[in-house]
Amino acid sequence: MRDFPLFPDQASTFATQVDQLYFFLVALSLIFAGVLPFVILYLIVRYHRSQKVDRSNPVDSNLKLELTWTLIPLGLVMVVFFWGAFLYVQMRTPPTRTLDVYVIGKQWMWHVQHPNGKRENNELHVPVGQPVKLIMTSQDVIHSFYVPAFRVKQDVLPGRYTIMWFEATKPGEYHLFCAEYCGTEHSLMIGRVVALPLADYERWLATPGPVVLPDGTIDTGQPVVAPTIGDPMAAAGARLFTSLGCLGCHAMAGGGVGPSLQGLYGATEKMADGSTVVADENYLRESILNPNAKVVAGYAAVMPSYQGQITEDQLNQLIAYIKSLADTGN
Amino acid sequence: MSTLSLPQSSYIRDNSRTFTDWLKSWLLTVDHKRIAILYLLSINFFFLLGGLAATLVRVELITPQGDLMSSDVYNRAFTLHGVIMVFFFLIPSIPAVLGNFLVPLMLGARDLAFPRLNLLSWYLYMIGGLFALIAAVFGGVDTGWTFYTPFSSTYSNSNVVMTITGAFIMGFSSILTGLNFIVTIHKMRAPGLTWFRLPLFIWANYATSIIQILATPVLGIALLLVVVERLWGVGIYDPALGGDPLLFQHLFWFYSHPAVYIMILPAMGVISELISTFSRKRIFGYEFIAFSSIAIAILGFLVWGHHMFVSSQSVYAGLVFSFITMLVAIPSAIKVFNWTATLYKGSISYRTPMLYALGFIGLFVIGGLTGIFLGVTAVDLHVTDTYFVVAHFHYVMVGGTIMAYLGGIHFWWPKMTGRMYNETWGSIAALIIFVGFNMTFFPQFILGYLGMPRRYHVYPPEFQILHVMSTAGASILAIGFIVPLIYLGISLRKGAIAGDNPWGATGLEWKTSSPPPTFNFDKTPIVTEEAYAYPPEAAERDAAAWRPGSPL
Numbered sequence: 001m002r003d004f005p006l007f008p009d010q011a012s013t014f015a016t017q018v019d020q021l022y023f024f025l026v027a028l029s030l031i032f033a034g035v036l037p038f039v040i041l042y043l044i045v046r047y048h049r050s051q052k053v054d055r056s057n058p059v060d061s062n063l064k065l066e067l068t069w070t071l072i073p074l075g076l077v078m079v080v081f082f083w084g085a086f087l088y089v090q091m092r093t094p095p096t097r098t099l100d101v102y103v104i105g106k107q108w109m110w111h112v113q114h115p116n117g118k119r120e121n122n123e124l125h126v127p128v129g130q131p132v133k134l135i136m137t138s139q140d141v142i143h144s145f146y147v148p149a150f151r152v153k154q155d156v157l158p159g160r161y162t163i164m165w166f167e168a169t170k171p172g173e174y175h176l177f178c179a180e181y182c183g184t185e186h187s188l189m190i191g192r193v194v195a196l197p198l199a200d201y202e203r204w205l206a207t208p209g210p211v212v213l214p215d216g217t218i219d220t221g222q223p224v225v226a227p228t229i230g231d232p233m234a235a236a237g238a239r240l241f242t243s244l245g246c247l248g249c250h251a252m253a254g255g256g257v258g259p260s261l262q263g264l265y266g267a268t269e270k271m272a273d274g275s276t277v278v279a280d281e282n283y284l285r286e287s288i289l290n291p292n293a294k295v296v297a298g299y300a301a302v303m304p305s306y307q308g309q310i311t312e313d314q315l316n317q318l319i320a321y322i323k324s325l326a327d328t329g330n
Numbered sequence: 331m332s333t334l335s336l337p338q339s340s341y342i343r344d345n346s347r348t349f350t351d352w353l354k355s356w357l358l359t360v361d362h363k364r365i366a367i368l369y370l371l372s373i374n375f376f377f378l379l380g381g382l383a384a385t386l387v388r389v390e391l392i393t394p395q396g397d398l399m400s401s402d403v404y405n406r407a408f409t410l411h412g413v414i415m416v417f418f419f420l421i422p423s424i425p426a427v428l429g430n431f432l433v434p435l436m437l438g439a440r441d442l443a444f445p446r447l448n449l450l451s452w453y454l455y456m457i458g459g460l461f462a463l464i465a466a467v468f469g470g471v472d473t474g475w476t477f478y479t480p481f482s483s484t485y486s487n488s489n490v491v492m493t494i495t496g497a498f499i500m501g502f503s504s505i506l507t508g509l510n511f512i513v514t515i516h517k518m519r520a521p522g523l524t525w526f527r528l529p530l531f532i533w534a535n536y537a538t539s540i541i542q543i544l545a546t547p548v549l550g551i552a553l554l555l556v557v558v559e560r561l562w563g564v565g566i567y568d569p570a571l572g573g574d575p576l577l578f579q580h581l582f583w584f585y586s587h588p589a590v591y592i593m594i595l596p597a598m599g600v601i602s603e604l605i606s607t608f609s610r611k612r613i614f615g616y617e618f619i620a621f622s623s624i625a626i627a628i629l630g631f632l633v634w635g636h637h638m639f640v641s642s643q644s645v646y647a648g649l650v651f652s653f654i655t656m657l658v659a660i661p662s663a664i665k666v667f668n669w670t671a672t673l674y675k676g677s678i679s680y681r682t683p684m685l686y687a688l689g690f691i692g693l694f695v696i697g698g699l700t701g702i703f704l705g706v707t708a709v710d711l712h713v714t715d716t717y718f719v720v721a722h723f724h725y726v727m728v729g730g731t732i733m734a735y736l737g738g739i740h741f742w743w744p745k746m747t748g749r750m751y752n753e754t755w756g757s758i759a760a761l762i763i764f765v766g767f768n769m770t771f772f773p774q775f776i777l778g779y780l781g782m783p784r785r786y787h788v789y790p791p792e793f794q795i796l797h798v799m800s801t802a803g804a805s806i807l808a809i810g811f812i813v814p815l816i817y818l819g820i821s822l823r824k825g826a827i828a829g830d831n832p833w834g835a836t837g838l839e840w841k842t843s844s845p846p847p848t849f850n851f852d853k854t855p856i857v858t859e860e861a862y863a864y865p866p867e868a869a870e871r872d873a874a875a876w877r878p879g880s881p882l
Contacts (some may be wrong), residue, residue, distance in 0.1 A: 004795050022779070029699040036670065037692055043673040045686065047609075048680070048867075050882070055870040058675040060612040069667040070660060077656040077702060084706035085649050091708060092645045107485070127436065141481040142575055144715060148781020151712040155641045158480065158787060159569025159578070162642045179640075179715040181474050181781045183481060184401045187439055187786035243592050 011170045011195060012150035014091055019151075021083055024255065028076060039068035091152065094165035098133035100323075101245075102233070102316040104214045105156040108177065108185035111214045113316060116178060117232030119211045120180045122191030124176060126168050127201035133165045135281055135319075139312050147193050155180055160263075161281045168195035176231035200264070237321025240314055258303060259296050265326035270297045284319050335827060336748045336775040338408045341847040342367075352367045360445035361848055367746070368452050370739075374461060374815075380414035381811065383407050387800040388770075394791045400694055404787040405472040412475030415555060417497045418459050419588060420731055424596035425507055425542075427457070428738045429535045430748060434510055435839035435846065436529050438855040443513040454503035459497030465489035466709035477585070479567035479578040485603035491560060494553045504592075508542030513537055520838065521662050522857035526620075529837055529861040530613065533620040534599025537627040541595075543587045545631070549585035552578060579641055583634035584675055594694075595623055596712025598665055599732030601687050603738055607835040608684035609676025610869045612862040615668040622661030629658045631653025639710045648707055655705035662698050666691060680882045681833075682756030686737025689764045697722060700775065718778025721771045729767055736763070736814065740845040743818065744832045748845045749825030753881065755817040763810035769803025827872070834872075836863050 010016055046136050052274045101124070104111040126132045136145055137160040144163060146153040149172075155165035178189035196204060212218055226239050241247060248260040248270060272295045277283055288310075291303035310318070341363045346352035356364060386407040390398045395689065399407070418616055442448050465471055471493040482490050515536050519528070553564045556578070565571025567578045598619075606613040613619065635651030657708040668689060678684070700722040706709050715718065744750055766772050773796040781791045789797070830839040842851050 002818075005780060005792055006776055018708055018712055021706065023705070023711075025703050025706065025709065026698075027694075029702075033695050033699055034664070035694060038408045040670055040673065040688065040691065043670070043676075044678045044680070047676050047678050049610075049677040049876045049880075049882070050876050050878075052873065053874060055675045055677065058611055058869060060672075061669075062614075063672065066615055066618050066664070066668075068663055071698070073663045074657075074660050077659050080702065080706050081656045083651055084708040085652065086650065088639075088652075088707035088711070089645060091711060142478060143436070146715070146781070146783060148712070148716075153640050153711050153714065155644055157569075159575070160642070175781060177781065177783045177786075181405075181476075181478070181481070181785040183472070183485060184405065187401065187783075187788045187836050189397075195849060227644075250338060 003118060004190070005164065008172070009149040009172070009174060011172060011174055012147075013125065013169055014087075014151045015149065015169075017087055018144045021080070021087060024083070025080060028080070051126075058256055065164045091165075094133045094163060095131050099132045100133050100135060100320075101126075101322070103136040103145060104137040104312050104316070105137060105145070105178070105182075105189075106214060107141065107183055108178070108189040109212070110145070110178075110189070110191055111313075113233060113313070115233050115320065116192050116205055117236065118205050119213070120209075121212050122176070122189075124191070124193045125201060126193065126195055127198045127203050128168045128171050128195050128226060129198065131165055131167045133163060134318050135316070136162050136164065137312055137316075140180050142180050143182050145176045146177040146179035147174055148177070149174035150193070153179055163281070163284060168193075171195050171200075174212055215311055233317055233320040234324035235321075236316035237319070237324075240310070240318055241321055243305070244310070256282065257299070259299055261330065262325050267326075271295060272297050272299070272301075281319055281323075284322055285315060288318065335846070337843040337845070337846055340748065341487075341842065341848045342747075342845050351370065354854030358449070360441070360449050361446065362442050362448060363435050363582065363746075363846065363848075364429050366427055366451050367432060369422065369426040369455070372452075372456060372459065373419055373427060375422075376414050376418040377811075378465075380411050380419055383411035383414065384804070385808065385821060387411060388804045391789075391797045392657045392794075392801050394780055394789050394797075396788045396793050399827035401787045402472060405474075405785070406466075406470030408785060409471050409474050410466050413462060413471070413493060413497065416475050417500050417591070417726075418455075418462065420593045421504060422455060422500075422507070423593075423731060423735050424533075424600060424738065425511070425538055425592075426451075426503075428600065429507070429530075429538075429596060430740065430741065431537060431777065432531065433514055433837055434518070434715070435745075435842065435850055436837060437514065437518055437531055438523060438838045438851060438857065439514065439518040440639050440849040442510045443518055444510050448510055449861065451503040451506035454499055454506070458496045458498070458500030458503065460815045461499060462493055463496075465496065467791050468492075471778070476582065477553065477556060477578075478582075479559070479575050480557060480569070480573070482558045482570045483566075483578075484570070491557050492560070494557055497751070498550055499706045500854060505544045505546050508539035509548075511539040512543070515539075520855050520857050522840075526617070527860040528620075529599075530602035530616070530619050530623075530872060531596070534595045534597075534602070536624050537623040538592050538595045540625050541630065545585045545588040545592075548581055549589075550800055552581035552585070555581075573729065576641060577637070579638055580634065583637045587637065588627075588632040590723075591626055593731045597690070597731045598623065600734040600738040600741075601669060601690050602665075603835075603837070604683045604687035604741055606862045607741070607833050608679050608681060608687070609672050609677040610864055610872045611672055612860075612864055613668070614671040615673075616662070616862070617861075618664050621665045625661040626658060628662070630656060633658060636705055636710070637714075639707050640714055641729060645815045648745040652705055652710075656702070659702055659705070660699065666695060666698075675714065675869060677824050677872040677876075680757070682753060682760055683737045683741035685757055685764075686733050686740065688763050689760065690730060690733040690830050692764075693725050693733060693767065697725030697729055698842075700725065704728075710808035712781075713778050715783055716778035717774040717782045719785055719786050721774035724774075728771070733763070736760070739818075740814075741833070742839075743821070744828030745839055745844045745846070747825070748828055748843075749821050750828050750832060751814075751821040751825060752817045755813060759810055759813040759817075762806060766808075766810050770800050770807050771803070773797075773799045773803075828857050832856065837861060 065096050104112045111129040136156040138156045150166045152166050174193045176191040247255045254260040289307045292301045297302045472488045559566045565573040567573040592760045633655045636655045639648050
């Protein structure tokens, strides 16, 4: 059966839940699609014109019958709607403690960077039993990150972050597909997701290897990290933060031209126009690329845009750095 | 009842002396029946073309490797298939061919309200088609029929502008047809033909026309903006230019989801006619079927976001769209149950149109139920953009619209041509299509749940067996589509003379000669009864008259 599967692997916490709902839907469908054809078959045979059967007093309307076959299906679809809705909200709401991995999609490859700086192409290594959050963006057109064995899929858009989360339950290698048509080699924008036991995962994280960077250059695979110290993605972000001159205005202690970024991530910020904004990845991204879109109350709209000056890759590092400030802030 | 020869004068015959005159009499005609024939020929031409593109796709997918054609050719093939089938076959099919022919006849009118506008809409359709064909011949287009941005507006190196222009122009043809139907149905019903005496085919086309008028302009705008961004770099959809890629999807599906109902509602109208006629009974629950068409048309406008559950649309928007999507299932279910109930105590005959109608119900039930799977948000995350979706919408569009289209063509063929087709071949073709269709598309549900994404040129080898099954089914399906072309063609010369009302059906279109005279009725009919006014003992009498050897 290995070469002719009829049902996909179940390898995440969502897989069994989605499948249960799916089987419920299949069962409901069988009640209709399995029974109705036989009713029709019975009627067209019994009442075929060649059959001498009782045809007196034909009926052509019956309100009770109409209500029955309106209300019963209505009740059933409401059941599956609410069942699906609760699961959907859960699938779209990552828990607070997650392992954050940054994904960049481009024609036609996936680029992944882990918080410790480890990078990979068309592969995603994740530990089993830990919620993983993917923070994804695209350098060009719309892609879609799809892992059938996990029953998760999320479009990856240019110009914004989309979030997806899952928790792998079974070590193994699973298909990774691009599910949104993205041009010539769409069907080759595939790879694998490798779910590893935690110990193996940590060993893998510390192993250097050559990798293609999103801008096309090749990283030779210098030893990236000693896994115990610090957070290289955030560290790279910190270096950028200094070299781009951000620190000149966003002084950590506050009192600068711009607000301090200490403890910003995840907090609710008050804007100059009176509205409030939760400082998530998309807000941080917008504030770097289009600073005047949302200006924090008490500050002037003087920050220049960094649109076109930093790559998606660097943006990810900056955001990882700003997010790391939240931890120390608490 | 039946006569031995065709009527002396009919819309098909004319007094042209020369070939040029004859050609002019067709190409400049304002007769709705002749325009319907023009549509019939051109739409079937596009259907064959779209089928050819589908053949390329299915043959390529026999093997997991991309060995028959390059990725670029494959992408152009499935895009051509989608664009042609959706814009130039499915959307105009039943309204433009059967609707054009039948709406005035069923209303007892001599033509549509705006005959010249009707001719214009055929020309717009042809010009749109010409653009799409030119785009295909000179390199094709590789965006998929959905034209998602920013791929279509910035990145694709293919004839996007040309193809979009074609779809844009075709849109006006669709709008004009809808406008014409609405005015005609409101203003030109024969004396005594009240709304609740109208055939359900008219109700269905009325609901369709509303969608065509309200939704098509939005598609026009969305596509025009793609062209504006592509040609002049105005940032509308591409974030690199300051645009929003999701805006396109919202605008596109605001049309393209209701467009699904443009395809299926007229089909449901046809099925109501067929079921009633071949059961020799008044249709069950007339009002419920009529209003469910209107309900589908209205709700259909509020569900476009169910195409976008994974697009990064907000979770709450997703929930609302999912909820309304569930509601759309109800009017569809009502129709299916009412058709089934019509069979009870009828006198059922297995003529070809009835076989198509029964096939329609079976396939539409599967298409509709899998639509619920896709409408349930949590399941949709897994199966959207996979072959599950491909199978679902082919069940609705091919299993629904094409079955009804073919059923309708067979049912009204004697009215359109004055001659009968070969019943044996008709039944055989209907069975071949039903079997071939299920073999083609049922395996795709399994493929989809396994996770095989759509629009893949190359795929993992474990999916091969299901793809081979699907392609085998598609070859059977292709045969099923070719057979009717042959026997229907032969019937034009050799078919038995049909007479005015070969099926013993009710409805004004059967009260005039076959084929009808140019102005449809010698004098305006006066309607005194409802549609499907079969007397209560009609079924009993029909069954009593049956003898071995009569048609099944």
